[in-house]
Amino acid sequence: MHLTEEEKRVALEQTGNILENYSRERGNLIPILQQVQEKLGYVPLVAMEEVARHLGIPAVDVYSVATFYNQFRLIPPGKHQIKVCMGTACHMKGGNIILDCWKRRLGIDVNQVTPDREFSLERVACVGCCTMAPVTVIDEEVHGKVTPTRVDGLLFSFGVKILKGQQKEGEAVEEQ
Amino acid sequence: MKSSSIVAETFAKLQQKSRTAWQSLRDRPLILVGTATCGRAAGALEILKIIKEELEKHGLDAQVLEVGCMGHCYAEPLVTVYKPGFPPISYGYVTEGIAARLVQDFLGGDDPCLEFALAALETNDMVPALTDFPRGMIEKPIILDRCGLIDPAKIEHYIALGGYAALAGALTREPEWVLEEIKASGLRGRGGAGFPTGRKWETCRLAPGEKKYVICNADEGDPGAFMDRAILESNPHEVLEGLAIAAYAVGARQGYFYIRAEYPLAVERVKKAIEQARQAGLLGINILGSGFSFDVDVFQGSGAFVCGEETALIASMEGEPGLPRHRPPFPATAGLWGKPTVINNVKTLAYVPHIIERGAQWFRETGTAGSPGTAVFALAGKVINTGLAEVPMGTTLRELVYDVGSGIPRGKAFKAVQIGGPSGGCLPETALDMPIDFDSLSQAGAMMGSGGMVILDEDDCMVEIARFFLDFTQKESCGKCTMCHLGTKQMLEILEAITKGQGKPGDIELLLELAEDVKAGSLCGLGKTAPNPVLSTIRYFRDEYEAHIKERRCPALMCRELIAYYILPEKCERSCDACVGSCPVEAIYPNEDRIKVIDQQKCVKCASCLEACPPQYKAVIKLSPPELVAERGA
Numbered sequence: 001m002h003l004t005e006e007e008k009r010v011a012l013e014q015t016g017n018i019l020e021n022y023s024r025e026r027g028n029l030i031p032i033l034q035q036v037q038e039k040l041g042y043v044p045l046v047a048m049e050e051v052a053r054h055l056g057i058p059a060v061d062v063y064s065v066a067t068f069y070n071q072f073r074l075i076p077p078g079k080h081q082i083k084v085c086m087g088t089a090c091h092m093k094g095g096n097i098i099l100d101c102w103k104r105r106l107g108i109d110v111n112q113v114t115p116d117r118e119f120s121l122e123r124v125a126c127v128g129c130c131t132m133a134p135v136t137v138i139d140e141e142v143h144g145k146v147t148p149t150r151v152d153g154l155l156f157s158f159g160v161k162i163l164k165g166q167q168k169e170g171e172a173v174e175e176q
Numbered sequence: 177m178k179s180s181s182i183v184a185e186t187f188a189k190l191q192q193k194s195r196t197a198w199q200s201l202r203d204r205p206l207i208l209v210g211t212a213t214c215g216r217a218a219g220a221l222e223i224l225k226i227i228k229e230e231l232e233k234h235g236l237d238a239q240v241l242e243v244g245c246m247g248h249c250y251a252e253p254l255v256t257v258y259k260p261g262f263p264p265i266s267y268g269y270v271t272e273g274i275a276a277r278l279v280q281d282f283l284g285g286d287d288p289c290l291e292f293a294l295a296a297l298e299t300n301d302m303v304p305a306l307t308d309f310p311r312g313m314i315e316k317p318i319i320l321d322r323c324g325l326i327d328p329a330k331i332e333h334y335i336a337l338g339g340y341a342a343l344a345g346a347l348t349r350e351p352e353w354v355l356e357e358i359k360a361s362g363l364r365g366r367g368g369a370g371f372p373t374g375r376k377w378e379t380c381r382l383a384p385g386e387k388k389y390v391i392c393n394a395d396e397g398d399p400g401a402f403m404d405r406a407i408l409e410s411n412p413h414e415v416l417e418g419l420a421i422a423a424y425a426v427g428a429r430q431g432y433f434y435i436r437a438e439y440p441l442a443v444e445r446v447k448k449a450i451e452q453a454r455q456a457g458l459l460g461i462n463i464l465g466s467g468f469s470f471d472v473d474v475f476q477g478s479g480a481f482v483c484g485e486e487t488a489l490i491a492s493m494e495g496e497p498g499l500p501r502h503r504p505p506f507p508a509t510a511g512l513w514g515k516p517t518v519i520n521n522v523k524t525l526a527y528v529p530h531i532i533e534r535g536a537q538w539f540r541e542t543g544t545a546g547s548p549g550t551a552v553f554a555l556a557g558k559v560i561n562t563g564l565a566e567v568p569m570g571t572t573l574r575e576l577v578y579d580v581g582s583g584i585p586r587g588k589a590f591k592a593v594q595i596g597g598p599s600g601g602c603l604p605e606t607a608l609d610m611p612i613d614f615d616s617l618s619q620a621g622a623m624m625g626s627g628g629m630v631i632l633d634e635d636d637c638m639v640e641i642a643r644f645f646l647d648f649t650q651k652e653s654c655g656k657c658t659m660c661h662l663g664t665k666q667m668l669e670i671l672e673a674i675t676k677g678q679g680k681p682g683d684i685e686l687l688l689e690l691a692e693d694v695k696a697g698s699l700c701g702l703g704k705t706a707p708n709p710v711l712s713t714i715r716y717f718r719d720e721y722e723a724h725i726k727e728r729r730c731p732a733l734m735c736r737e738l739i740a741y742y743i744l745p746e747k748c749e750r751s752c753d754a755c756v757g758s759c760p761v762e763a764i765y766p767n768e769d770r771i772k773v774i775d776q777q778k779c780v781k782c783a784s785c786l787e788a789c790p791p792q793y794k795a796v797i798k799l800s801p802p803e804l805v806a807e808r809g810a
Contacts, residue, residue: 025495026494026495026496027493027494027495027513028495029495030475030476030478030492030493030495031475031476033478034437034476034478055495064497065495065496065497068480068497068498068654069478069479069480069492069497069498070478070479070480071437071477071478071479072478086399087399087400088399088400088556088557088594088597088628088630088644088645089399089400089556089557089630091399091644092557092558092630092632092636092641093557094783097782097783100780100782101760101782104760104761104780124438124479125397125399125438125479125481125648125652126397126398126399126400126401126402126438127213127438128213128214128396128401128402128405128406128438128439129213129214129217129402130399130400130402130554130556130557130562130628130630131214131249131250131252131556131562131563132214132217132218132249132252133556133557135217140440142213142216142217143217144217144218147784147787148758148760148782148784149758149784152760
């Protein structure tokens with residue numbers, strides 16, 4: 001996914017602001033990256049280079065950390081982030097069925113963003129709400145006991161209208 | 177001796193102040209709403225809002241508090257009402273209507289709305305108390321005791337109920353005394369491996385060097401375990417106090433909470449707790465005038481399961497990818513930044529204040545000889561009363577599943593219990609009467625792990641469960657050891673083939689062989705235990721593997737490639753179209769007799785129709801192998 005010049009500029013500016021609060025110690029690397037992600041929603045390449053310069057370490061070291069940990073996202077997320085829990089209890093209660101539903105409705109695969117950047121889909125390990133399985137987390141809000149129809153309902157609450165049978169399989173249709 | 181009397185005096189003042197604040201809560205009605213993550217998922221925040229609105233609407237005077245989790249997660253959202261003249265009563269499954277009625281009829285009138293009551297918190301002659309139920313008789317809460325009864329964001333509640341007395345007490349004695357007490361208690365690490373905590377502390381204390389660290393490991397990554405989250409969200413001060421005592425015992429001045437990224441609420445509450453403890457003079461320089469200084473920071477994990485392993489955790493705090501290191505040297509001698517470091521699990525630290533306060537002997541009275549104390553289990557999966565339960569070590573699985581958990585829902589048959597997460601194993605019905613502690617579990621091929629317990633019924637396929645856990649560990653393998661990241665990959669491919677009906681004779685033997693290699697060739701606990709779910713399911717449920725391989729049949733009707741959905745024509749009701757509407761891909765159509773039929777080409781096997789079919793018809797069934805559909809002439 002290509003970033004616009006504007007996005008790069010914002011990323012650099014925000015990263016610069018964050019770096020002012022951190023000393024040049026290697027131990028600050030993960031907290032810095034977390035801050036960048038919290039501000040921007042993702043960790044772009046330009047930000048990683050900037051962080052590397054600040055800490056005086058090779059950019060590839062920053063890249064290796066950012067790609068090792070599941071938390072860091074390298075592309076901009078959708079406006080609404082949908083995280084489907086894939087923990088044991090959710091799995092036993094049909095978490096993969098729910099994940100399939102989201103994939104089908106949004107027309108994207110895991111770790112992808114819809115073309116209009118409205119939704120992104122992720123699978124997460126246990127969110128610790130096993131008793132509410134299966135669980136989907138949308139923008140930090142936990143939804144428990146999700147069923148395929150509830151998926152449609154949740155999408156509806158974001159203004160997405162599901163027109164069954166009138167679209168290609170798996171395609172979500174925006175309300176006009 | 178002088179400083180110890182200052183400590184006692186300063187703390188007594190603090191305690192007095194907190195008790196006054198706590199007592200004043202009881203003067204008027206008090207409503208507690210459980211707003212830990214599990215409560216929130218069930219809508220507790222809306223309930224909280226309704227209660228506040230209703231109180232205002234009726235002009236009633238009552239205090240509303242947000243509390244943590246009592247462990248009765250099945251009944252969330254949970255509300256507890258204290259009204260003078262009545263025992264404290266907990267209400268479960270609270271809806272907006274029930275919340276409104278509690279305010280109007282109980283607080284406004286004198287009707288305690290017993291039809292919605294779950295149980296009372298104290299024995300009385302009006303409502304059965306929690307301790308009158310089988311669950312209450314088996315449970316023996318030590319570290320969960322105050323969870324859900326106090327506001328985690330108010331340090332004075334914790335202090336009023338005896339909190340920080342252990343720290344104050346410890347500070348009046350020598351660190352060696354604290355160490356000996358923990359050693360004598362026989363406390364074993366609750367993170368999973370069960371290493372004696374006292375020995376770990378002693379090693380760190382004796383290690384040379386001025387600078388030492390203590391870390392609370394809250395990187396609870398096991399799918400199916402959520403007690404660390406619940407404790408941190410419900411009673412963060414208990415763990416903080418334990419960490420401070422640990423620091424005093426080993427001689428550390430700096431501590432950390434390593435909390436995983438997926439627990440934002442826990443991070444928030446721990447940060448708040450640290451701040452309050454600093455303000456109260458229980459953290460920072462010269463704590464309570466004792467001369468001992470200690471401070472704590474929070475480090476947030478970044479979503480890597482392997483970081484629950486202590487050397488990988490340290491690597492990530494140092495800004496490196498979380499790869500485990502070779503042990504020895506153990507972190508207790510060379511840990512964070514090469515300094516001696518004690519890393520303890522949340523629950524381990526939560527026991528510490530209780531042991532210091534009530535003594536090692538008291539702690540040993542509960543549990544088994546080899547594993548004293550209690551164990552916290554997170555019950556999830558196919559069990560009626562899901563949630564957290566703290567029971568003495570040595571309780572049997574049967575008591576946990578049938579008394580604490582109230583058995584299997586929908587009258588299904590129990591099949592197995594998966595215990596210990598991805599490092600643990602599946603135990604069958606024959607193991608139900610085994611008393612559980614660290615040692616008995618590892619003998620049976622499972623592991624205490626962090627205490628996650630997922631109950632499986634007849635609808636759960638054991639091959640699929642093994643595949644699920646291996647898929648998890650495979651993805652989380654850090655890539656350092658070849659046998660772990662490639663060996664598990666090979667095992668996973670075989671298991672995937674089996675669940676798709678493409679298994680070959682000899683696959684089971686190959687899996688067993690690979691499992692031994694992966695165990696032998698891995699550095700850390702992740703790889704060493706990764707094959708456990710596969711080994712235990714083969715050990716106890718080999719027939720299911722064979723059915724998949726030889727007959728292309730999934731006995732539990734779970735593996736999607738091996739089943740088909742089918743509507744029984746003789747049971748389908750002509751006037752009902754519930755399944756048609758529920759199908760997300762329009763695979764169901766009525767035939768010329770208005771009996772519904774599934775187009776097997778279109779069906780995505782999502783189970784919507786099975787759920788939608790009204791229980792009086794029960795017309796949708798699953799068939800395995802899928803060829804049976806053709807035989808039935810559909």
